[in-house]
Amino acid sequence: MSRQTPDLLPAADLAGEPRRRLSRIWPGWGSAKRVPLLIIGSVLGALVVLAGLLAPWITPYPQDAGAVVHPAQTLLAPSAAHWFGTDMVGRDIFTRVIFGARVSLGIVVLVLVVSAVVGLTVGLAAGFFGGWLDSVLMRVTDVFLAFPALLLSVALAAVLSPSALHAAMAIAFTWWPWYARLARGQAASIRRQGYSDAARVLGASRTRQLVRHVLPNAATPVFVQMSLDAAGIILTAATLSYLGLGAQDPTPEWGLMVAQGQPLATTAWWVITFPGFAILLTAVAFNFVGDGLQTVFDPKRGLR
Amino acid sequence: MIRVRDLQVSYGDSVVAHIPELDLAAGQVLGIAGESGSGKSQTALALMGLTRYAGGSVTGSVQLGGVELSTLTNKQWRAVRGRRMAMILQSPRASLNPTITLGALFGRTLKLHGVPRAERQARMEQALVEVVLDPQILSRYPHEVSGGQAQRFAIALVAALRVDVLIADEPTSALDVTVQSEVIDVLRGLRERHGTAIVFISHDLAVIGELADQVMVMRRGEVVEQGPTSQILHEPAQQYTRELLLAVPVIGRTR
Numbered sequence: 001m002s003r004q005t006p007d008l009l010p011a012a013d014l015a016g017e018p019r020r021r022l023s024r025i026w027p028g029w030g031s032a033k034r035v036p037l038l039i040i041g042s043v044l045g046a047l048v049v050l051a052g053l054l055a056p057w058i059t060p061y062p063q064d065a066g067a068v069v070h071p072a073q074t075l076l077a078p079s080a081a082h083w084f085g086t087d088m089v090g091r092d093i094f095t096r097v098i099f100g101a102r103v104s105l106g107i108v109v110l111v112l113v114v115s116a117v118v119g120l121t122v123g124l125a126a127g128f129f130g131g132w133l134d135s136v137l138m139r140v141t142d143v144f145l146a147f148p149a150l151l152l153s154v155a156l157a158a159v160l161s162p163s164a165l166h167a168a169m170a171i172a173f174t175w176w177p178w179y180a181r182l183a184r185g186q187a188a189s190i191r192r193q194g195y196s197d198a199a200r201v202l203g204a205s206r207t208r209q210l211v212r213h214v215l216p217n218a219a220t221p222v223f224v225q226m227s228l229d230a231a232g233i234i235l236t237a238a239t240l241s242y243l244g245l246g247a248q249d250p251t252p253e254w255g256l257m258v259a260q261g262q263p264l265a266t267t268a269w270w271v272i273t274f275p276g277f278a279i280l281l282t283a284v285a286f287n288f289v290g291d292g293l294q295t296v297f298d299p300k301r302g303l304r
Numbered sequence: 305m306i307r308v309r310d311l312q313v314s315y316g317d318s319v320v321a322h323i324p325e326l327d328l329a330a331g332q333v334l335g336i337a338g339e340s341g342s343g344k345s346q347t348a349l350a351l352m353g354l355t356r357y358a359g360g361s362v363t364g365s366v367q368l369g370g371v372e373l374s375t376l377t378n379k380q381w382r383a384v385r386g387r388r389m390a391m392i393l394q395s396p397r398a399s400l401n402p403t404i405t406l407g408a409l410f411g412r413t414l415k416l417h418g419v420p421r422a423e424r425q426a427r428m429e430q431a432l433v434e435v436v437l438d439p440q441i442l443s444r445y446p447h448e449v450s451g452g453q454a455q456r457f458a459i460a461l462v463a464a465l466r467v468d469v470l471i472a473d474e475p476t477s478a479l480d481v482t483v484q485s486e487v488i489d490v491l492r493g494l495r496e497r498h499g500t501a502i503v504f505i506s507h508d509l510a511v512i513g514e515l516a517d518q519v520m521v522m523r524r525g526e527v528v529e530q531g532p533t534s535q536i537l538h539e540p541a542q543q544y545t546r547e548l549l550l551a552v553p554v555i556g557r558t559r
Contacts, residue, residue: 193398194393194394194395194398194399194400195398195399195400195401195402195446197393197399198391198392198393198399198400198458199401200352200354200357200385201352201354201385201386201390201391201392201393201471202385202386202390202391202413202416202461202465203382203383203384203385203386203387203390203416203417204382204386204416205378205382206357208416212401212412213401216401216403216404217401217402217403
């Protein structure tokens with residue numbers, strides 16, 4: 001059902017039957033529901049988010065998310081009492097994996113918000129105003145892009161004291177230039193669109209033109225890119241933790257748990273497996289969402 | 305209403321439009337005709353005070369209701385655009401922000417120009433009636449309306465803002481012939497009801513002939529010929545005007 005409606009529809013049609021209500025909240029829904037990847041990804045992603053939010057209530061041993069030691073029950077294999085087994089200090093791995101969703105999602109949100117704000121600001125300013133400001137901002141962006149992102153993150157994280165927050169900052173530091181580039185291209189083309197000019201001839205200031213007309217239209221591809229990037233950020237954060245540059249014990253961070261379990265991989269497989277699966281599942285979920293959104297917003301499908 | 309003297313628009317060293325003299329009274333329609341690159345759109349841009357943002361410069365004098373526009377500050381200009389003078393553009397659907405409904409766009413524009421909240425709905429509906437649009441259209445997004453509807457919506461916006469001067473830059477060129485005549489009718493209504501002075505820019509002398517009281521023919525930035533519509537259309541003094549008239553397909557005349 002395309003959104004291209006013929007002229008002067010009867011009122012009843014616009015009001016919509018009940019089953020079309022979702023498409024009134026979000027116009028893209030009509031086609032979103034035909035992209036199964038997006039649905040699967042959203043459901044998985046929602047599960048991860050819920051798990052993180054409800055962690056203290058749905059885990060059997062919430063105190064195990066912190067610095068506790070149970071010497072009597074180290075490295076127990078998965079059982080009814082400990083679904084995912086216990087780690088080398090006897091903490092319940094199921095509890096720690098669920099709590100780990102908080103850390104990973106926190107890092108993802110922080111990185112995305114910081115990079116999007118910085119990237120959009122720099123990119124929109126460069127693309128919209130053009131001229132020397134464009135040159136200066138884009139050369140600065142290019143400098144950041146000149147370094148391999150992971151290497152720069154690792155270097156920066158190594159300089160800062162290791163923690164989840166610093167890992168997030170290190171990632172954001174290398175992440176924003178991509179959004180700046182994307183937003184700049186969008187802003188530069190949208191600035192020349194009719195509705196941008198129309199705002200001006202109706203008395204809008206340049207600021208208003210930028211914020212109300214260029215920004216909302218330039219942001220869509222950036223949002224899609226953000227959802228595609230979420231998986232990458234989870235993996236990067238896990239990498240930093242794995243290298244000992246991110247979250248530190250007792251923080252239940254998945255990458256860190258994998259790193260700690262690695263020496264035991266042959267004797268206690270559960271220590272490394274379940275956090276690894278958590279990383280995989282979350283990364284896949286976000287990838288599905290990102291891919292799905294890209295399909296929905298793809299102009300070739302005639303939606304935008 | 306509008307009084308132009310020796311207006312010259314230039315980009316670097318090249319002069320793209322030069323208007324020695326132009327007077328337009330309230331309720332009058334001036335047609336500016338010419339081929340692409342004749343300087344007619346540049347003239348419109350200069351009248352709106354936007355040449356600077358396209359990288360050009362303007363000399364000479366433009367007065368609106370006795371007020372000199374060339375010396376206005378940015379802020380003063382914004383109070384002119386959309387309040388005293390407005391412009392509608394060639395591609396009507398592209399002129400509407402695709403992310404918001406027409407109602408949101410309309411409301412925001414009225415709000416920007418200080419129309420109190422209580423008055424907005426009534427003004428919107430009245431203006432839509434004038435351009436023969438169903439108020440239902442306010443809940444639509446730009447991609448859900450036709451080009452003709454979008455252009456009439458743009459004119460409704462201008463009517464609701466009660467501007468003194470409307471500059472219409474090729475407002476019908478992207479539309480098919482039957483829709484063109486609807487838009488012309490709506491513009492005629494705007495002029496009759498509100499006494500809006502209209503600068504109507506088109507490459508099509510036939511369309512201009514339907515609406516304009518006086519015509520200015522431009523070529524390569526210069527005014528070739530200027531005068532009452534009947535004189536320009538029936539007794540053109542210049543060879544170029546005759547050529548433009550010959551370019552009008554007789555069967556294609558909309559009335």
